[in-house]
Amino acid sequence: MLNLRTIGVIALGCLTIDVVGHNGHGQKKRQLPPRNYDAHNVPGFSRKQNDTIPALNPQLTNTIPNNGGPTLYYNASGPVPPYDELSPVPKPFTPYTSVSALEEYFYDEIVGIISNQSIFNTSCLKCIAATEVMHLAAITQPVSTITDLLIRLCNLTGFSIYAATCESEFSGVGGLGPYWAQLFAKMSIATGDMQAWCSYQWDVCDAPPVIEINESLYFSPKPESANVVPEPSGEIINVLHLSDWHLDPRYDIGSEADCSQYLCCRPYSTNTKYDTGVNNATVPASRFGYLYCDAPADLALSSFSTMSQFFNKSDISFAIFTGDIVSHDDDDQLSRAYIEYEETVTYQTFKAEMGGIPIYPTLGNHDSLPEAYNTPNNIDGTASSGQNNILSWNYDLLSSMWQHDGWINSTEQTYASNHYGAYAHTTKQGLKIISINTDFWYTANIFNLFNLTNPDQSGIFSYLSSELAASEATGQRVWIIGHVLSGYDGTNALPNPSALFYSIVARFSPATIAGVFFGHTHEDQLQIFYDYNLSSLGSSNTTTKLRNTTDVDYTKPLTVGYIGPSITPLTGNNAGYQVYQVDAKTFSIVGTQTYFANVSESLTWSTPEWQFEYDSRSTYDVNGSWPSTAPLNATFYDNLTKAMLQDQTLVEIYNLLETKSSVVTKNCTSKACGEQKVCYIRSGSSALGLACPSKDGPF
16 A cells, blocks of 8 residues: 555656645645646736636536536535535444354354465465454453354364363363463564464464564673683582472372373373273383373482482582472363462472472473463553462462572562562572573463563563672672573574573673573483674664674583483483582582482382482593583583584483483484584574474484
8 A cells, every 4th residue: 555645656648647645635636737838828818807708607507508407506506515415324234242243253264264275375374364363353352252262263173282172171171261362362463473373382384583682671781701700619519409390199000101192100091002001001100100100209209218328418508499390281180279289299398308408499381370371460561560460379379388498588589479480599608599480481381472572571581680780790600590491402492582591691601600500301401501703793883782692602602501300200201310519609510410210110119219320520521631620611511512523422321311311212323413412502592402403313
């Protein structure tokens, strides 16, 4: 459409007409052809003769007879209708007054989009168009209508759900309909939200491109002093890292442990290949756990009860827990009561087992209801407090337990209660631990998929930056703990918020950030954060510089992300945890030991058997060249990646240790697989991980 303020000129021979511009009265203006005569200078013409010239006779009716026809008029006189006479308009048939009629309209529109192969000739186009229709429905219709539409479309198309039926997913125990209605109402095609939804939720569109980061909105430029790591003290403290507890109070002893479903060891678990189930299981579920099941009570408790075989628990200064408490039930099996039960008994257990040793936790994606869903406090368009957040009950519960157990103080509890469980706490050793809710970059949190180009809708990263800046100003060292990793293979975090996180880590490393700690994958993994190339800020002469966060200088490693092994064996791993030796001044990791329980042998146990698995320094310092007192920092692990590219045996060791030495570990014997592993380890953001070769590894 042409802009009405723009003059568009159409040339027709010697005639040009202004087809767009308007004069002050709203009438179209015409540019007349050039005239080579002046009408006022025509021979015989004089203004004084107007009344006597027939052509200028002011009579308002026709002077030429109409042969009995009607009188015709000039100057809109007589019965001629005035300029502003209104005309009849069609009788409206909208808005529809029937809610059911509107539901049918939106349903038919989406069905039409799905079935139209000429206009919507790709799955991506269909998905984006259908999502736009759902957006219009969500901003005009009751939530019940949106829920009904979702159920009908689910039954029509058979799209994937985590529930027994579409009804139970969206309106029953699962109850996702009202949440999806909120998302659809907030989405905008202008910020790429529909494309993102169709990419991350349905995998039918390419993901929108990662944005460049305006770092000036979050922190000041990096001073040279931020590149200087404080000198180590030589004094060591021990820290326990637990992750992905996933206690399963519904674990059914003797049920099918080698099932065809995602989660086994339940009374309904079956193996469809062998037609087996609870009464004739191919592998009966040991009360001590199995590879494809969440952690039963005895396995979970044994992780604590056997620690004395390897170290004195009283030597642990503090522990970190990088999230995920609740079992991997389907949406229609989870309730607020179940989440509250799991969270309560878990933290009671942690306190009972660790006594006066503080544990600093973070929220996992399974520590909410619905699973992975967390909404920004301002989702309703107002800067409301956290107590108006639909999940405030959960933040209140968790932060209150953490305060009750003496792990955080009342000020930190209040902040966590109002800000998604996030807090910053200084340990008695002087280390600041900043816990952030990483669901705000998790791909499965649907509320990250509106206003997509804003990488910090929740304010979590602004909070993180301000806490880091405060610590930098006083020379305090910091650990960041979260659940969902920011990079590695790139599939878990959204590109935009993880790009911002990468910039924050690069800005405050290595002087302030001593380590970053995650969980989530149930595997023992590493990811390295590197500095940027100078070219990453581009050549713009404007005062606002935008960072291309994929322009990384791999010769400058800054800090390490430690992805902790899980207590749950689920997805074919063993159970495991780690203990760190940490410098008491710099809080850099000096050593790491991993312990595991080989649950493939659990049917032979009389009690769970835990073993020492490996020591990071002795395993990965293959040439013994790393100084014995030097920390296992980013340079150490960058050297590991270089060695892995030259030594396939080292790749296979890392690959096995990822799964905590599981008997079902997939092979990684090819050079291509090794290159993929190295690429993942070197990827601290989603965009970097997604750029790695994706079809060469064991995953």
